[in-house]
Amino acid sequence: MRTGLLKTLLVASTAFVALSGVAHAQGIRENYAPVTPEMLANPPAEEWLMFRGAYNNQGFSPLDMINKDTVGGLQLAWAWPMAEAGIQETAPLVHDGVMFLQTNNNIVEALDAKTGDLIWQYRHVLPELPASWSYQANQARRQKNSIALYEDKVILTTVDAKIVVLNAADGKVAWEKQVVDSNLGYSYTVGPLIADGKIISAISGCSIAGTAGGCFIFAHDVNTGDELWRFNTIDDPNNPAQEASWGGVPVENRWGGTPWTTGSYDPETNTTFWGIGMPGPYSELIRGSGDGTVLYTNSTLALDVGTGKLKWYYQHLPRDNWDLDSPFERILVDQEVDGQMHKMLVSVPGKNGIAFGLDRDTGKYLWSKETIVQNVVTGIDPDGTVHIDEGLISKAVGEEHLVCASVSGGKLWQAGAYSPQTNAYFVPLTEACNTVSPTQSEFTAGNAVGSVKFGPRVLPEGITDAGLMQALDINPTQAESKWQFRSRPSMTSSVLATGGGLVFGGDAARQITAWDQETGDVVWSQRLNAPIGGYPMTYAIDGEQYLVVPTGYSNAASSISSAFPEIPLPTGSGNSIFVYKLPKASN
């Protein structure tokens, strides 16, 4: 609202005045070593160059100095408060001794990764924040979950739908590009992927009136910003099945299909893989699509990076009526079995927590595995056809159903990690249900918002633990539960797997935990200042391995905190990162 907007404007104008209209840089990192395409394809073990560490989105680091034997000796090396209050979704990157942090309101900070000293800070200045951009203001309070590094640049996507390219050495703006019209409602909520000389990005805001008919994955030239291609996730004239799936609804009356988790990339086939979100409006009763499957919502898309053409798609949840989004991390896994190399895409793509394995060259369905309690998907055929409980589809406005998982997961943006050491996929989950009913509950009279009513998140019957860390044993033919760790508080952070045989993750009770990948035994845990958030990561400098743990305000914690009332949440956000390392002797 106005005060919130005004605050943003004041921050922006203060920065402008204080820094005299030049770049918002306080220092310079001399002799910064460029991030080469070769490094992106094969990241050095001691660095963390992109969203999930590598193109495969595995969230795995081969570093092994911190391991089952040494983790107990971890000591705080330094900590850093984030620049602004907001939901904590940061994904820190490290290259050449510099940590790059993005915080909400598109602030980027460069820190000395060894000492925690600030090198520079960039504050994105919105030229003006009209009152009609409230959704963008709302989204700006999320810590956008990733930025990208390429050569001597830092590349970020912003709430006002821009790509902004900064000099990594000093934080000055090298160039920026207005990708789409943010006045229509478009807004970036996830960061880009740099592949094949292109910035691959995906836009959000696709449920706003003005963005009807278009939700896009883009490719821009990484040097010039020229748009090379765009793929519309809710309108594909090249695929009659996609057009038919909307039940005759014209393109200009379609919404949704937001790809709101950064995709993965297979350099060998020059293919990028993205997950797509729910359709809009949520209820088919209101969107008018009948029993259509509404492609490509809740699907995995494999796109040719050179051309932007669709190679294949697979729909994880057809005919979504419950906002059970399926945009989450797509992980690329190679496994050699009996002398044959299998190239898989594995994911828990949607809020309903079902794990899928696909052949990533063809999109062929390999297997699926349920994790948390869910009641929408009734079965999946051997050919991958997903069946849903049509009894949970409301046939009248106001008809209410109890749906598991809930609109906030189940699974949410918190990414799982895959360890090639143990062939295991570690997934942070929350057991939750809510009621869903289509409704026309206008907020302001005559206005078009509010087409589905969700009840509060509650635990499924018979379950007392909200949190579940699920380890899945993955192979080309199936996924089986390797171990489970259940906890009263919900899981609130993404997961990091390491070559030290550990997996790190955190919860609403402010506990960062290390589990033994093989057994699920807790081998280390510390309680910090706020719910654990964002994307824990690790790096090494001068032969010492560091562990980074983001903490702070968590919607994933607050939205189900009534399920564990004995664990009060802090009243402050406390958005921070905590950086641990081993004492010298342990290294």
Added chain:
Amino acid sequence: MFRSSLVGLALLFSSAVSAQTSGIPPEELNNTRRLAGDTINVCFDRTSLGRPFDEDVARAVADALFLQINVVEGFGGFPLNGDGFLDELNLAMTNTCDMFMGVAVSSNSPFSDAFALTRPYATIPFVIAVADPTWQRLGDIPKDRRLGTAMASLGELSFITWSQQQPEAERWVRYPYADYNKMATRVLDNTIAAMVLWQPVLARLKAERPDAAALRVISNDPVPAASVSVGALVSSRNAFLRSQVDQAIDALAADGTIDTLLEKHGYQGAAGE
């Protein structure tokens, strides 16, 4: 204590929102009491379709209470699912607004108990508009023609509810529209036969677009009529203000002031409920 209740409020709101919503970090919520003398902050949804009428009513209410008003241009531009709306409303009502005008007053109200609705100051209907001069009622339109409805509106609710009660062959196919200008264009270019929209929107279209002169209202028959009662939101903590505003609305409805304002803006409907 006050801080705790604010946090509680934030939790309450965040319990029923969808995934990309931020929630409100406690630092964003002011822990202060406004000292405004005889001035009240009156906020509006910038995208509200009855925005000019609502401001006139707010000024009339303030005059009746011997108050000054500070008009606050509010928020707007939310997704169709309302994602983020209640977050921003919570922030606005905590930090800025004494009164938030133009909200729908209904038994289906999505607002938290932290806010109280005033009594409605006007009740305004949804209408069916066509360009074809031969149709006098909705029932005259062939069933193979497509219709448009204002998405997520109470008019659409009434239409869908009626439609679900009919055999499939007796239903019109309808498409949801979030942009009333686009919906009007599709009626005028004959892509759709008719549109269901709030009457103030039709009044605005006629004021803004010369080609909208070709649009005219026909009878709803056989679909039941729908209307929205419009009121304001105040903090539940401010029962005194709500009581005063309710009394002012009663007086303005009784003395014809609100009817005059409806007429000024070309709105159909009636003062009060």
